[in-house]
Amino acid sequence: MLKILKYSFFDLIRSRWSYVYLLFYLLLGCVLLFLNNDLSKAIITLMNVIIILVPLIGTIFGVMYYYNSKEFTELLLAQPIKRSSIFIGQYLGVALSLSMSLVIGLGIPFALYGLFQSNEIWDFVLLLVTGTFLTLIFTALAFNIALYNENKIKGFSYSILLWLFMAVIYDGLFLMSLIAFQSYPLDSFSIGATMFNPIDLSRILILLKLDISALLGYTGAVFQKFFGTGFGLFISIGALSLWVILPVYNIYRKCRKKDF
Amino acid sequence: MQIMMDKLLKLLYCTLILFSVQGVAQTVEVCNTCEINSLKEAIQMAVAGDTILIKKGTYKEYNIVVDKPLTIKGENYPIIDGEDKGEIIRVTSDHVTIDGLFIINVGTSYTSDHAAIRVVRSEHFLIQNVVLEQLFFGIYIEKSSNGIIYHNKIIGDAQDEYNSGNGIQLWYSKNVLVERNIVQKVRDGIYLEFSDNIIINENTSTNNLRYGLHFMFSNDDLYTNNLFENNGAGVAVMFSKRIKMHHNTFRKNWGSAAFGLLLKEINDAEIKNNVFEENTVGINIEGSNRIVYANNDFISNGYAVKVLGACYANTFEKNNFLYNSFDLSYNSKINDNVFKDNYWSSYTGYDLDRNGIGDVPYRPVKLFSYVVNKTPETIILMRSLFIDIIDFSEKVSPVFTPDNLVDMTPQIKRYE
Incomplete structure (x- = not known):
């Protein structure tokens, strides 16, 4: 598995798209810091970019990579290698190279700007951690979609749809259901509903850091407990990990049974 | 003349008595x-x-x-x-x-x-x-x-x-x-x-x-240069007239019913040069009229200013609104207050003629703050892309928020 991981990883590292992705983050970080002259404001803007863009890139890249390397995969399948190590290896190759572009691309400008001397370092670390989680989650979901769909066009449209659903539509439905049932107690429901969407989860995680004073304005024991203590952070990170583990397990399960 | 003499004598006696009292003290x-x-x-x-x-x-x-x-x-x-x-x-x-x-x-x-x-x-x-x-x-x-x-x-x-x-x-x-x-x-x-x-x-x-x-x-009072930090609910000014509040700092009043400053039935007050920092609500205003808010800094509050009920003829000018989750929240569609020459950190307009004033007016009330007022649990959706989209559409054509509530002269640079 490690060999395949290494192969995929270096294959991607050498590819043009990784560089473009890395350069994009480098540029974004530089421009934000240059325009804002303020770390905390730049981090807020970055958060908005990351929770939308990282899942999009993750899904598209994952699906694309799977379909592109299909012939090579079939060649590998003819060899005496465990199926799971082929697919998990490929998945990790994509996910890790994407995460690395993100971390390095954003890390360099912020480190140069003097992040290590500022108080915002934990906010920034949290940002990178959620970014990495989102890459892992959405690449895994993309691999799942690709494994279930032989048809490229179908696979691509499903993955775009998945992103659109998680990033926009889910929150719309969420908001509507909250307004529709506003006469009922909704604290537990609303916290539960965020757990089912990794983008919402990452958003909450960063909200905990940035907008805590506004969130505490809401009177509700459940919210108070969730946002006011380390409990929220703990649960969110746990749920994000679950969001990585379950799709990866499904790749493992699916690839063992699949006919090629 | 006689009267003058009398007066002088009386004065002399008085001083004498005073001295004697002091003498035996x-x-x-x-x-x-x-x-x-x-x-x-x-x-x-x-x-x-x-x-x-x-x-x-x-x-x-x-x-x-x-x-x-x-x-x-x-x-x-x-x-x-x-x-x-x-x-x-x-x-x-x-x-x-x-x-x-x-x-x-x-x-x-x-x-x-x-x-x-x-x-x-x-x-x-x-x-x-x-x-x-x-x-x-x-x-x-x-x-x-x-x-x-x-x-x-x-x-x-x-x-x-x-x-x-x-x-x-x-x-x-x-x-x-x-x-x-x-x-x-x-x-x-x-x-x-x-x-x-x-x-x-x-x-x-x-x-x-x-x-x-x-x-x-209590009327005609003045409070200046005070520090209020981490109190249950900050400072409350209720049913009073002509109170002057200058150069105070209101910090870290956190909690479900916590404010930096709570105004209730206050008329003709002056709130100038204060700093509101990291409060759940910077200023909570209810039924207060003819108040001047000038040169204040609102920094990292949940809500910088929350307006409830009938508040008329208030003026907000030359304030800095910096990184608040919500700059302003209104619970009605009617606005009779004036907003001018403020700096808003979330302002995204441009200044082509370079006169320091943004060319596009700023709308401080977001649709989302209106939604949160109605259904508080929706706060959990803050900073979501969907919310940004509906905020944007509301900004383009206001339906739920007061359409005349605009800062026509938003500043490009913050006040120092």
């Missing part, structure tokens, strides 16, 4: 081993104008009544211990000075407001350098005017609102100066009821159960 010393070893005794012995000097030591006394003009001065902070039995010092005479005492253990009562120092129907009092601990009420000024409360330290240990008192309380008092006091952990740090022309300056009121400073039915 004596110092009565009190210490644990002296002939006079209690404050009560010393007050009985003293005549008007005397100074009572209390040496270092512990004096277990309560219900001390100061009924003549005296100066009571402590040397190295002598301890007056009330042993939780009731009120400790009651001043019922004009021209009384209390200086440098350490008063502890005021009795708690559910029927009367026991205070460490209570001034009743007296004028020209001066209370300074007093330290109060384990108290119920601290300094209680009742129907007394023209006094000074200067440089005292009041440290309470209040647990519940119902069985704790206020640090400094003014009731039906006028022309009092409250300066450089430190008040901590009581119910209300400083409380004013029916008190006019009060000046509150350079005080620090922190960690109080309810409000740092609380006005009720």
